[in-house]
Amino acid sequence: MFAQRGSTGGPGRRPALCRAVALGATALLVWTGGAVALAPVAHAGTITPTVHCTLPAGQGQADGPQEFGVELTPDVVDPGGKVHAKVTLGPSPATSGLSLSDVPTTPSLDLAMSGGATGTVTVTGPQINLDVPSGKPIEIPPYEGDFLIPADASGPITFTPLRNLTRTKVLGSTYETTCAITAGGGPVGTVTAEGSAGKPPTLIAPTTPVRPSTAVTLSGSRWTAGATPVPSLCAADGGGCDAGKFAGSTLAIDGSSLLTGNAVLAEAGAVPDGSYLLKVGDGTKEATASLTVQSFVPAGPRTIALSRSSGPVGSVVTVTGSDYYQDRWINTVGLDATGATLDDTAVYVKSRPDGTFSAEFTVSDPAVAAVQVDEGNDPATVLTTPFTVTEATATLSAGAAKVKPGATIGVSGDGWPSGVAPSAALCAADGSGCDAAGISGSTLRIAADGTLAGTVTPAGSTPRGVYALRVTAGVSEALTQLTVSPTFVVLTPDAGPKGTAVTVLGQGFAKVATVSITGLRADGSRTSDPVRTKVVGLDGAFSQTFTVGAADTVAIQVREVLVNPRTETAAFTVQDGTAPAGASFALSPPEGPPGTVVQVTGKGFAPVATVSVTGRTASGDRTSDGYVTRVIGLDGTFALNFTVRDPSTRSIRACEVLVNGKIVQKMFTVS
Numbered sequence: 001m002f003a004q005r006g007s008t009g010g011p012g013r014r015p016a017l018c019r020a021v022a023l024g025a026t027a028l029l030v031w032t033g034g035a036v037a038l039a040p041v042a043h044a045g046t047i048t049p050t051v052h053c054t055l056p057a058g059q060g061q062a063d064g065p066q067e068f069g070v071e072l073t074p075d076v077v078d079p080g081g082k083v084h085a086k087v088t089l090g091p092s093p094a095t096s097g098l099s100l101s102d103v104p105t106t107p108s109l110d111l112a113m114s115g116g117a118t119g120t121v122t123v124t125g126p127q128i129n130l131d132v133p134s135g136k137p138i139e140i141p142p143y144e145g146d147f148l149i150p151a152d153a154s155g156p157i158t159f160t161p162l163r164n165l166t167r168t169k170v171l172g173s174t175y176e177t178t179c180a181i182t183a184g185g186g187p188v189g190t191v192t193a194e195g196s197a198g199k200p201p202t203l204i205a206p207t208t209p210v211r212p213s214t215a216v217t218l219s220g221s222r223w224t225a226g227a228t229p230v231p232s233l234c235a236a237d238g239g240g241c242d243a244g245k246f247a248g249s250t251l252a253i254d255g256s257s258l259l260t261g262n263a264v265l266a267e268a269g270a271v272p273d274g275s276y277l278l279k280v281g282d283g284t285k286e287a288t289a290s291l292t293v294q295s296f297v298p299a300g301p302r303t304i305a306l307s308r309s310s311g312p313v314g315s316v317v318t319v320t321g322s323d324y325y326q327d328r329w330i331n332t333v334g335l336d337a338t339g340a341t342l343d344d345t346a347v348y349v350k351s352r353p354d355g356t357f358s359a360e361f362t363v364s365d366p367a368v369a370a371v372q373v374d375e376g377n378d379p380a381t382v383l384t385t386p387f388t389v390t391e392a393t394a395t396l397s398a399g400a401a402k403v404k405p406g407a408t409i410g411v412s413g414d415g416w417p418s419g420v421a422p423s424a425a426l427c428a429a430d431g432s433g434c435d436a437a438g439i440s441g442s443t444l445r446i447a448a449d450g451t452l453a454g455t456v457t458p459a460g461s462t463p464r465g466v467y468a469l470r471v472t473a474g475v476s477e478a479l480t481q482l483t484v485s486p487t488f489v490v491l492t493p494d495a496g497p498k499g500t501a502v503t504v505l506g507q508g509f510a511k512v513a514t515v516s517i518t519g520l521r522a523d524g525s526r527t528s529d530p531v532r533t534k535v536v537g538l539d540g541a542f543s544q545t546f547t548v549g550a551a552d553t554v555a556i557q558v559r560e561v562l563v564n565p566r567t568e569t570a571a572f573t574v575q576d577g578t579a580p581a582g583a584s585f586a587l588s589p590p591e592g593p594p595g596t597v598v599q600v601t602g603k604g605f606a607p608v609a610t611v612s613v614t615g616r617t618a619s620g621d622r623t624s625d626g627y628v629t630r631v632i633g634l635d636g637t638f639a640l641n642f643t644v645r646d647p648s649t650r651s652i653r654a655c656e657v658l659v660n661g662k663i664v665q666k667m668f669t670v671s
Contacts, residue, residue: 044070044071044189045069045070045186045187045188045189046067046068046069046070046088047067047068047161047184047185047186047188048065048066048067048068048090048184049066049161049182049183049184049185049186050063050064050065050182050183050184051063051064051065051066051092051093051163051164051179051180051181052179052180053092053094053178053179053180054177054178054179054180055094056176056177062092062093062094063093063182064092064093065090065093065184066089066090066091066092066179067088067089067090067091068087068088068089068090068109068161068164068181068188069087069088069089069090069188070085070086070088070109070159070161071085071086071189072084072159072188072189072190072191074191075192076192076193076194077149077192077193077194078193078194078195079149079150079151079152079153079154079193079195080149080150080153080200080284080285080286081148081149081193081195082147082283082284083121083146083147083148083149083191084146085109085111085123085144085145085146085147086142086143086144087107087123087125087142087143087144088142089107089109089140089164091137091139092137092138092179093179095135095136095137098132098134099131099132099133099134100131101131101132102129102130102131103129103131103132103169103170104127104128104129104168104169105127105128105129105130105140105166105167106124106125106127106128106167106168106244107124107125107140107164107166108122108123108124108125108164108166108241108242109122109123109161109163109165110122110161110162110163110238110239110240111123111147111162111188112159112160112162113149113150113153113157113158113159114158114187115155115156115157116154116155116157116193117149117152117153117154117193119150119238120162120234120235120237120239121147121148121149121159121238122147122238122239122240122241123144123147124145124241124242124243125140125144125145128140140166148281148284148286149191149193151199151201152200153193154193154194155192155193155194156190156191156192157190157191157192157193158187158189159187159188159190159191160186160188161181161185161188162180162181162185163178163179163180163181163239164178164179165177165178165179165239165240167244173269174244174270178240199222200222200285200287201221201222201223201257201259201282201285201286201287202220202221202222202287203219203220203259203278203280203287203288204218204219204220205218205278205289205291206291208292209292209293209294210265210291210292210293210294211265211268211293211294211295211296211326211353211354212265212266212268212270212271212293212295212326212327213247213265213266213268213326213327213352213353214264214265215250215262215264215265216263216264216278216291217261217262218231218251218259218260218261218263218278218280219258219259219260220259220280220287221258221259222257222285223253223257223258223259223282223285224253224257224282224283224285225253225254225255225256225257226253226255227253227283227284227285228253228282228283229249229251229252229253229261229280229282230243230251230280230281230282230283231246231249231251231263231278231279231280232245232246232279232281233246233265233271233276233277233278233279234276234277234288235276235277236274236275236276236277236290237277238277238279238288241279244270245265245266245270245271246263246264246266247264247265247266247267248263248264249261249263249264250262251263251280259280263280265293267326267350268295268325268326268327268328269327272293273293273294273295274293275290275291275292276291276292276293277289277290277291278290278291295325295327295353296325296326296353296354296355297325298323298324298325298355299323301323302321302322302324302381302383303322303323303383304319304320304321304371304373304383304385305319305320305321305385306318306319306371306385306387307319307320307448308448308450309386309387310387310388310389310390311389311417311418311450312363312389312390312391312392312394312415312417313363313365313366313389313392313474313475314362314364314392314417314420314473314474314475314476315362315363315418315419315420315450315474316361316362316363316417316418316419317360317361317362317371317387317418317419318358318359318360318361318419318448319347319358319359319360319361319371319373320356320357320358320359321351321356321357321373322356323355324351324355324356324357324375325355325375326351326353326354326355327350327351327353328350328351328375328376329349329376329377330348330349330350330351330357330359330373330374330375331346331347331348331373331375331377332346332347332348332349332361332371332372332373333345333347333371334346334363334365334368334371334387335368335370335371335372335384336365336367336368336369337367337369339370341372342367342368344364344365345362345363345364345365345368347359347360347361347362351375360419362419363389363417366389367389368387368389369386369388369389370384370385370387371384371385372384392415392417392475392476393415394413394414394415394416394471394473394477394478395413395414395415395478396411396412396413396452396471396478396479396480397411397412397413398410398411398456398480398481398482399411399412399588399589400490400505400588401480401481401482402482402483402484402488402489402490402507403482403483403488404484404485404486404488404507404508405458405459405460405461405462405484405485405486406440406457406458406459406460406462407457407458407597408455408456408589408592408597409455409456409457409458409482409588410453410454410588410590410591411424411444411452411453411454411455411471412451412452412453413451413471413478414450414451415450415476416446416450416451416452416473416476417446417473417474418446418447418448418450419446419448420473421445421446422442422444422446422452422454422471422472422473423436423444423471423472423473424439424444424456424470424471425439425470425472426438426439426458426459426462426467426468426469426482426484427467427468427470427479428467428468429465429466429468429481430468431468431479434468434470437459438459438462438467439456439457439458439459440457440459440460441455441456441457441593442455442456442457443456443591443593443671444456444471452473453591454591454671455591455592455671456469458482458484462484463484464484464485464486465483465484465485466481466482466483467481467482467483467484468480468482469481469482485508487506487509487566487568488507488508488568488570489504489505489506489558489568489570490504490505490507490570491503491504491556491571491572492505492586493580494570494571494572495573495574495575496548496573496574496575496577496579496580497575497576497577497578497579498549498550498551498574498579499548499549499579500548500579501545501546501547501579502545502546502547502548502556503543503545503601503603503637504517504532504543504544504545504546504556504558504570505541505542505543505599505601506536506541506542506543506558506568506639507540507541507599508540509540509541509542509560509566510536510540510560510566511536511537511538511539511540512535512536512537512538513535513536513561513562513563514533514535514536514560514561514562515533515536515542515544515558515559515560516532516533516558516559516561517531517532517533517534517544517546517556517557517558518531518532518556518557519546519548519550519553519555519556519557519572520553520555520557520569521550521552521553521554522552527550528549528550529546529547529548529550529553532546532635533561534633536560537639537640537641539640539641540641541599541639541640541641542639543602543603543633543638543639544633544635544637545603545633545635545636545637548572548574550574551574553572554571554573554574555569555571555572556569556570557569584602584603584604584664585600585601585602585654585664585666586666587599587600587652587668588601590666590667590668590669591668591669591670591671592644592670592671593670594644594645594646594647595643595644595645596643596644597642597643598641598642598643598644598652598668599639599640599641600613600628600640600642600652600654601638601639602632602637602638602639602654602664603636603637604636605632605636605637605638605654605656605662606632606636606656606660606662607633607634607635607636608631608632609656609657609658610629610630610631610632610656610657610658611629611630611631611632611638611654611655611656611657612627612629612654612655613628613630613640613642613653613654613655614627614652614653614655615642615646615649615651615652615668616649616651616653616665617648617649617650618648623646623648623649624646625642625645625646625649628640628641629657632656638654644668644670647670648670649668649670650667650668650669650670651665651666651667651668652665652666652668653665
């Protein structure tokens with residue numbers, strides 16, 4: 001379903017357009033043909049009966065004579081075989097009230113069979129563009145088409161015209177004009193069915209009513225292997241067949257001559273409710289089945305809902321509704337506090353086959369105070385719900401606020417305009433000089449409630465330094481500090497009272513090196529707290545608990561021993577109160593595409609035990625990614641990097657090996 005956006009002069013709000021359609025229908029839907037004499041052949045004939053023409057769009061009727069000329073070839077055809085027809089029509093009793101040019105027109109003629117076969121066949125010509133003169137009979141050039149006779153036909157078959165039907169396209173809609181023979185009719189030719197074409201094909205269609213704009217499942221056997229089946233919808237008597245009443249088809253015939261697939265009906269305006277004959281032909285064979293079309297009928301009063309009732313200018317609000325008539329234009333528009341329509345906010349969509357709709361309404365005007373919905377500009381269908389425009393107060397956080405160049409970090413926030421695609425850029429620490437190229441990847445998105453989530457990836461060439469991450473969406477913008485460094489330390493928590501057990505997480509250190517962890521005073525000297533040490537993993541990561549007991553602590557420092565020595569420092573603030581408990585298990589980032597390196601940290605595990613980290617599918621099974629192990633420190637913590645390559649990953653699990661089997665697990669989203 002496609003949405004059109006613009007002023008309130010949209011579908012269902014265009015009286016001038018409706019008048020144009022009506023006038024165009026008057027001019028275009030009264031079809032005739034050029035009177036050309038046919039050469040007398042055994043299977044051809046010309047009649048001039050009285051016809052009754054019914055015009056669409058309530059434009060009346062017309063009666064009078066019209067000439068029908070039909071030539072049929074060949075004289076003899078196999079049962080189920082193809083007959084070619086040349087059709088010439090004379091002037092119609094009705095005329096056009098307007099002059100129009102290049103009108104797309106498709107003519108067709110229904111013929112009744114008698115004798116060696118019964119039923120109705122249709123000759124359909126190709127679409128042509130016609131010029132329509134005002135006040136003069138419209139002449140359709142002679143046209144040709146094929147049809148198939150029944151597979152059980154036998155002997156001479158006489159063909160008698162029943163009616164001609166013309167379809168015209170005016171301003172995007174298709175209109176039909178039927179001129180049915182009421183008196184003076186008769187046969188125009190005979191074709192003899194002889195031979196044996198084998199058993200006829202079968203066609204199985206739904207026996208319960210189907211809705212317009214939906215897929216109709218079909219099947220059958222004994223079709224022409226490899227041929228292309230074409231569905232059409234006919235009147236219950238087999239006439240007026242129209243392939244245009246199907247919007248699409250996946251029908252196919254396999255090497256075993258089996259027909260399978262779906263045929264998608266056109267929308268309700270093109271396929272009125274009723275009983276039809278569904279016909280499928282593959283160019284060689286043809287079969288029919290009964291089909292009942294019934295559009296959706298609402299079971300209750302119309303209802304609408306908004307995905308959010310407030311938000312800043314720029315928010316995209318999803319407006320949903322139910323119990324509407326299907327395939328109708330649904331007009332959605334903003335109102336100001338006085339109830340006046342804000343034309344530039346209007347959105348138009350069509351209702352679905354189940355009577356529901358969904359429209360993306362952009363809060364583009366600060367005056368929006370309500371959202372109004374109607375069906376086809378009918379005042380009796382108007383529904384209104386309030387909406388409050390709020391100030392743009394977007395917040396932004398970059399998780400640990402430290403990341404290696406080329407690595408990903410989780411980002412979150414609130415108060416963002418929903419439905420808008422956010423973009424990220426890397427700026428100088430003061431927010432200046434922002435550069436979108438500084439971010440090589442982003443999975444940021446904004447939920448319906450205005451929450452921001454996802455990850456960003458600083459470019460791999462980003463120099464070490466402190467930056468500002470800027471995120472923009474519509475008119476909203478926010479900045480947050482981000483440190484990019486090949487080596488860094490993160491403290492969890494980074495503030496707390498004396499006695500706080502701080503998890504010190506390191507990234508980018510020398511493999512298998514030993515690091516010492518100490519507290520620092522404001523003058524750079526060590527505090528009285530005992531030094532802690534930890535061996536770095538093969539991935540350059542470590543985790544160690546450090547208890548802050550000294551009240552004069554302002555930072556915690558990590559230093560490699562007997563290697564570089566490399567030093568990293570992170571600030572810590574001593575507060576009043578009771579020491580908090582640390583986190584037991586965490587992933588950073590919590591989402592990302594295949595190939596994302598996830599920092600996995602744990603606390604509260606058995607000291608010196610081995611922990612195994614694996615990826616898990618939605619069913620709980622292991623993914624194809626290899627497991628990663630790490631020996632847990634004496635403080636019960638560990639840190640490692642786990643690369644998520646399997647797209648079926650839904651979570652990451654850590655499990656102690658051969659101790660108490662403690663298992664913890666966190667969700668991970670593959671984006």
